[in-house]
Amino acid sequence: MHQGLSLRTSQHLALTPQLQQSIRLLQLSTLELAQEVEQQLADNPFLERDSDPAEDDAPGLPHADTPVSLGDRLSEAAAGIAADLPVPASRQDSDGHSENPGDAALHDGHAEEPHPDSPALDWDGDGSVDIAPHDSEWGNDAPAATMHSSGSHGEPDHSDPADWNSAPLTLQAHLHQQALGLRLPPTQQAALYALIESLDDDGYLSEALPELAAALVAPPHASQGHPGTPAQRQAQQAELEQLLASALPHLQQMDPTGVGARNLAECLRLQVLELRNSPAARAALALCEQPLDLLARRDTKRLSALCGCDEASVRAGLAVIARLEPKPGRRFAQVERNAIVPDVVVRRSGSGFMVELNPDVVPRLHLHDRYASALRGHKGDSASGLPQRLQEARWFIKNIQQRFDTILRVSRAIVERQRGFFVQGELAMRPLVLREIADELGLHESTISRVTSAKYMATPWGTYELKYFFGSGLGTDSGTHTSSTAVRALIRQLIASEPPTHPLSDQQLSDLLKAQGIDCARRTVAKYREALRIAPASLRKNKPLSP
Known part of the structure; x- marks a missing residue:
């Protein structure tokens, strides 16, 4: 065996903590980015946001108008049911303790999941504690999004009481208003209240009556007396179940029709x-x-x-x-909970289009002047880790700015490539792949993929994910290619205009597309039709197409 020394050169890519954070922030959605900003503001004392309001010094005021929780209201209803039930005669056990099933009460437990701490990174500071010119506030010209009413930050809610009536009516509130006009005994009224509060968003009573009655009967704490024997609790559960069953017909006769159904x-x-x-x-x-x-x-x-x-x-x-x-509960659904906040807004500007960031999603961050000035007088104090925290705050601001700059560049390139879509709609969509945008901007395809995931663009035709503008191409008779998105839109248009009694099959749709010069096989048509959530021809017969 021969031993010797040799010299070899090689290249490798080292992902610094700054680069890792930049990549991670780039692929976050708007909601995830907002959570990340809140976490950084809580952890790093050198980060500050102008929209943070002064905390209320008066103790107890923030909770003065807090509404009663659903669990507490349901507990009161259950307590009312149990109080008015005929109580079996109490008996004493061998130790002389009195057992009474009327002492049962509803228990409402809430478990909070601990928020996982983000892993600490090894940030290497450059030893500088001065505020550089590029440490100024990011997003100064964009008003920060604020949370109102139940939000944890932002400006307080100064809504006009006249606008309260325009708040969406929930299904439970609509049913409670109808229940006020029913003349029912107190126990049955409380049972009806419990049924209404047990409905899901679709208006179904997904929980069986025995399970609901078992949830209303629960042993009290040890300090409230003896919980009663299992037989007594079972007897009270049976009476509660009968009360719920007697109140169910009243619920199923309310508006909207079909509410309170079990299936x-x-x-x-x-x-x-x-x-x-x-x-x-x-x-x-x-x-x-x-x-x-x-x-x-x-x-x-x-x-x-x-x-x-x-x-x-x-x-x-x-x-x-x-x-x-x-x-039945569809029209009472809180659709604003699922509203998508666009990252980019596209507006018409003369003969072209203006692409700009949505100011409501851009955080306004800058370094805390007072803390940075205090650290300036202790330049040699590196053991405390404060210089590293200052450097971490600087890199976070830079990475936030780089994230939005990249999103804006990619969005402008997409608008330029898909100009036909913004003028005529999805039928004018052209084929586009990630490599085209990457080569134009000098970025990697993985970067374009991260930018276009969970990022949305508001256009004159609606709000779409950035990935929507990318699609493969299908060949045409002229030798060019058409976008798969345009083909899907054409299939939807053909199906919408078909006669109800003679719906078009996948083969007929394929023939119609070929007649227009688009080479699309029957299997491809079936795949696009399923992606559009359109039923096959056998199920569309005599049935209007869902919008």
Whole structure:
């Protein structure tokens, strides 16, 4: 074995903490970035935001108008039910303790998940504690987004009381208003209250009555007395279940029709019962008792055999069911909870388009002048780690600025490449891949992929994810390529204009596309149709296309 020394040169990429943070911030969504900014503001004393309000010095005032939680209101309702129930005679055990099932109460536990701490990085400061010119505030010209009412930061809510009536009405509030007009005994009124508060967002009573009654009966704390025997608690649970069952018909007669149903079949049945008595309604009522998979497949032959009626009546009943609402609580849904906040806004400007960042998502951050000035007098104090924290704050501000600059550059390149879409709509979309934008901007494809993920652009045609503007191309007779997005839009347009009695099959759609010079196979048409969530031709017959 021969030993010796050799010299070899090699190159490798070292990801510094600054570069790691820049990559991580680039792929965060708007909500995740806001959470990251809040975490940095809490951890780093050198970071500051101008929109932070002064804390209220008066103790107890922030909680003066705090609404009662759902658990507390449900507890009061359950306590009212239990208080008015006939209590079995109490008995004494061998130790002389009195057992009374009327002492049972509702327990409402809330578990909070601890917020995971972000891993500490090894930030190497340059030893400088002076504020450099580039340490000025980022996003100074953009007003920061503020949270109101229940927000933890931002300006206090100074809303006009006249605007309170325009607040969206929840399903529970709508049902409680109707319950006020019912003359029910106190125990049944409390049971109805518990049922209303147990509904999900779609208006269904997803929890079974025995489970709901078991949740209302719970042993009290040891300080409140003896919890009672299992037999007594079981007897009270049975009485609570009977009360809930007696209050359920009152709930199912309320508006919207179908609310309080335990499943889809019951929801449809409740809505059919409200219709005018007709042969079609009677057929629809019989269809609601059949397996739902047969209704979904519109299997008229099997449904006709199960219901004992002809296929014409079955088709009439299916037409009635198709007009029903499968989710009664849909119109009360809080759609603003799922609202998408765009990162970039595109506006028309003369004959072109103006692309700019949404000022509501740009954080306004700068270094804390007072703390940085105090550290300036202790330049040699590096053991405390404060110079490293100052350097970390500087890099965070720079990485935030670099993130939004990259998003803006990529967005402008997309608008320039997809100009036809912004003028004519999605039918004018052209093929585009990540490599084209990467080569134009001098960036890597992975960077473009991170920028276009979970980032949204507000356009004159709606709000779209940046990835929406990228798509493969399909060949045409002229030798060019058309975007797959434009082909999907054309398929949707063809299906929307098809006759209801003779829907177009996937092969017919493929032939129509070929007639327009687009080479699209039947399998590709089926894939695009499923991506658009459009049913096949057999299920679209005599059924209008959902918007």
